[in-house]
Amino acid sequence: MAAIGLVSGALAQGTKPLYENNFEKAAVGAVPEEFLVLDGGFVVKEENGNKFLELPGAPLETFGVLFGPAEKENVTVTARILGTGKGRRFPTFGVGVGGQGGYKLQLAPAKKAIELYKGDTLKASVPYEWESGNWTHFKLQMRKVNDGEWKIEGKVWTDAAKEPLTWSIGAVDSQEPTSGRASIWGMPFSGTPIRFDDLLVARTE
Numbered sequence: 001m002a003a004i005g006l007v008s009g010a011l012a013q014g015t016k017p018l019y020e021n022n023f024e025k026a027a028v029g030a031v032p033e034e035f036l037v038l039d040g041g042f043v044v045k046e047e048n049g050n051k052f053l054e055l056p057g058a059p060l061e062t063f064g065v066l067f068g069p070a071e072k073e074n075v076t077v078t079a080r081i082l083g084t085g086k087g088r089r090f091p092t093f094g095v096g097v098g099g100q101g102g103y104k105l106q107l108a109p110a111k112k113a114i115e116l117y118k119g120d121t122l123k124a125s126v127p128y129e130w131e132s133g134n135w136t137h138f139k140l141q142m143r144k145v146n147d148g149e150w151k152i153e154g155k156v157w158t159d160a161a162k163e164p165l166t167w168s169i170g171a172v173d174s175q176e177p178t179s180g181r182a183s184i185w186g187m188p189f190s191g192t193p194i195r196f197d198d199l200l201v202a203r204t205e
Contacts, residue, residue, distance in 0.1 A: 016202055016203040016205065017200060017201070017202050017203075018068060018069055018071070018075075018201045018202055018203055019067065019068035019069060019182075019199070019200070019201040020198075020199065020200045020201070021067070021199045022051075022197060022198050022199075023044055023051040023052055023053060023197060024051055026044045026051055026053075027044060028044050028045060028046050028051065029043060029044065029045075030043065030044055031043060031044065031053070031065075032044070032067075034067065035065050035066070035067050036065065036066040036067070036181070037064075037065050038063070038064040038065065038066065038100065038183075039061070039062075039063050039064065040055050040056075040061075040063025040064070040065075040186070041055065041056045041063075042054070042055050042063070042065055045195075050197070051197075052082075052195045052196060052197040053065070053184075053195070053196040053197070054193050054194070054195050054196075055186040055188060055193060055194045055195075055196070056188070056193050057188045057190070057191045057192040057193050057194075058188065058191060060187070060188060060189055060191065061187070062185065062186075062187045063185070063186050063187070063188075064096075064100070064183050064184065064185045064186070065183060065184050065196075066099065066100070066180075066181040066182070066183050067181060067182055067183070067184070067199060067201070068181055068182040068199075068201035069181065069201065070099070070179045070180055070181050071097070071098075071179060071180070071181075071182075071201070071203075072098075072177055072178070072179040072180075073142055073143065073144045073150060073177055074142070074143050074144060074203060074204045074205070075097055075141070075142055075182075075201065075202070075203060075204060076139065076140065076141040076142075076200075076201070076202045076203075076204050077095050077096070077097050077138075077139075077140050077141075077182040077183075077199075077200065077201050077202075078095070078137065078138060078139045078140075078198070078199075078200045078202075079095050079137075079138050079184055079196055079197070079198060079199050079200070080135045080136065080137055080138075080159070080196070080197045080198045081093045081094070081095075081107075081135070081136055081138060081184070081186075081194065081195065081196050081197075082133070082134065082135045082136070082194070082195040082197075083109075083132070083136075083186070083188075083190070083192070083194045083195075084132050084133045084190060084192045085109060085132040085190050085192075086190040086191055086192055087190075089110075089189055089190040089191065090108075090109035090110040090130075090132075090189060090190050091109070091186065091187060091188050091189055091190050091192065091194055092106055092107065092108045092109070092110070092186075092187040092189060093106060093107060093184075093185060093186045093187065093194050094106030094107055094115075094138060094184075094185050095138045095140050095182065095183065095184055095185070096140070096182065096183035096184070096185060097140055097141075097142050097152075097180070097182055097183075098142065098177050098178060098179075098180040099178065099179070099180020099181055099183070100180070100183070101118075101119045101178070101180070102118070102119075102142075102177065102178070102180050102183075103116065103117065103118050103123075103140065103142060103152050103171075104116070104117045104118075104140075104183070104185060105138055105139075105140040105154035105156070105169070106185065107128065107130055107136065107138075107156055109130040109132070110189070111125075112127060112128060112129060112130070113125045113126060113127055113128055114126050114127075114128045114154070114156050114168055114169050115169075116152065116154055116169050116170070116171055118152075118171075118173070123152075123171040124169050124170065124171050125169075126168055126169045128156060128168070131158055134158055134159055134160070135158070135159040135197070136156060136157070136158055136159070137156065137157050137158070137159065137163065138154070138155075138156055139154065139155050139156075139163070140152070140153075140154045141153050141154070141167075141204055142177065142204075143204055148174055148176075149172060149173075149174060150172070150173045150174075150175075150176075150177060151170065151171075151172055151173075152170060152171050152172075152173060153167040153169070153170040154167060154168060154169045154170070155167050155168040155169070156168055182199075182201045184196050184199065
């Protein structure tokens with residue numbers, strides 16, 4: 001899906017694109033060269049004229065990809081992700097900033113929650129009712145708001161809905177972040193593939 005709307009929305013909120021990829025120019029059966037696959041069988045696929053990055057439904061581990069430039073603060077990452085549940089099993093997926101050990105905004109359908117992690121540490125959790133089989137938008141922002149204070153905020157919404165005006169979840173950190181690339185993550189606990197599209201990294205002014 002073309003990322004024009006995502007970029008326009010980002011610009012409207014005072015951000016400047018640093019990297020974007022909607023996979024329309026990517027080769028099917030491969031991974032874009034600029035991506036760093038941390039683990040997992042990610043590959044570009046195409047369905048109904050739309051290209052996307054897909055993580056297979058097995059094995060049932062945590063897999064991720066780093067993309068875009070390494071940034072330290074005042075950065076926003078957005079993406080669309082599609083997963084499906086199977087019986088009582090559900091995937092977990094999300095986006096991140098600040099590299100492998102940075103902040104991650106993830107949707108955990110089994111917990112009916114949106115979660116904000118720093119590395120492996122849970123920083124915040126809020127209720128959320130996920131819709132299986134529908135594309136979900138993710139937006140995660142990290143800003144320096146004062147000397148020695150950084151604010152991390154995230155929001156999630158379905159493809160059929162408008163972007164929420166307010167942030168869904170957030171945290172404040174007094175520890176200076178390290179520079180790192182944006183990321184996408186998937187845990188296919190339901191045994192079904194997870195799809196990623198419309199990746200965007202932008203400067204938050």
